[in-house]
Amino acid sequence: GNSVTQMEGPVTLSEEAFLTINCTYTATGYPSLFWYVQYPGEGLQLLLKATKADDKGSNKGFEATYRKETTSFHLEKGSVQVSDSAVYFCALSDRHTGNQFYFGTGTSLTVIP
Amino acid sequence: NAGVTQTPKFQVLKTGQSMTLQCAQDMNHNSMYWYRQDPGMGLRLIYYSASEGTTDKGEVPNGYNVSRLNKREFSLRLESAAPSQTSVYFCASSEFYGSGAEAFFGQGTRLTVV
Numbered sequence: 001g002n003s004v005t006q007m008e009g010p011v012t013l014s015e016e017a018f019l020t021i022n023c024t025y026t027a028t029g030y031p032s033l034f035w036y037v038q039y040p041g042e043g044l045q046l047l048l049k050a051t052k053a054d055d056k057g058s059n060k061g062f063e064a065t066y067r068k069e070t071t072s073f074h075l076e077k078g079s080v081q082v083s084d085s086a087v088y089f090c091a092l093s094d095r096h097t098g099n100q101f102y103f104g105t106g107t108s109l110t111v112i113p
Numbered sequence: 114n115a116g117v118t119q120t121p122k123f124q125v126l127k128t129g130q131s132m133t134l135q136c137a138q139d140m141n142h143n144s145m146y147w148y149r150q151d152p153g154m155g156l157r158l159i160y161y162s163a164s165e166g167t168t169d170k171g172e173v174p175n176g177y178n179v180s181r182l183n184k185r186e187f188s189l190r191l192e193s194a195a196p197s198q199t200s201v202y203f204c205a206s207s208e209f210y211g212s213g214a215e216a217f218f219g220q221g222t223r224l225t226v227v
Contacts, residue, residue, distance in 0.1 A: 034215060043117075043203055043218035044156075089155065093216070095209045099144045099163045100171075101216050105155035 002027050006090045006104035013080055013111050021075040021107045023064075023090035031092040033057075033066050033073040038087045038106070047075075047088070080111045115139050119204050119219035126194045126226045134189040134222050136204030144207045145187035146171075146216065147179060149200040156203065162187055194226045 007022040036044040048057030053068035090104040158171030160179040205216040
């Protein structure tokens with residue numbers, strides 16, 4: 001079946017530090033991969049996505065590369081800001097298994113000045 | 114540019130009461146979903162509707178019912194609320210196409226059952 005495993009938090013970093021949040025997946029088909037971000041009191045927003053192997057998704061300084069050989073989609077940012085404090089979810093979708101999305105458990109990030 | 118709209122935003126229920134959470138999307142998406150979010154559990158799928166006229170159970174459907182009223186609207190009903198249903202509920206919609214899809218989320222309904 002399909003599933004997503006992501007690094008457990010919480011993660012606390014100082015401003016301008018390098019961020020990595022690990023995400024690995026299991027899929028029966030050929031999925032699309034996503035990172036969503038949730039700010040306090042809000043719904044989830046798409047941060048970036050990749051739809052095929054070796055694609056790199058990027059947005060707001062965040063990047064993630066679709067690695068089929070390691071079934072991974074790790075999120076990185078070179079220099080985090082206080083405003084990046086949020087919960088980050090890795091997810092996959094696979095149209096061949098019923099138009100469903102599969103989410104990781106989320107990683108809480110706090111960036112301190 | 115509303116996207117996915119959920120009502121209400123907050124609700125407190127007594128055990129045994131019933132209520133319906135409303136969700137509407139204006140993006141002409143075929144697929145709609147209801148999730149619940151609990152601390153440490155991530156998002157768990159309650160029910161989904163791949164297209165108008167169809168609904169299917171997700172991971173945690175017990176205690177809930179859904180109605181896909183039309184293409185725009187997908188409601189979630191709690192017939193007899195229990196404290197274990199205290200959670201944040203999110204509605205989402207999506208349109209699957211050749212190279213993948215993304216889900217668009219509402220702002221959530223924060224439900225407390227006392």
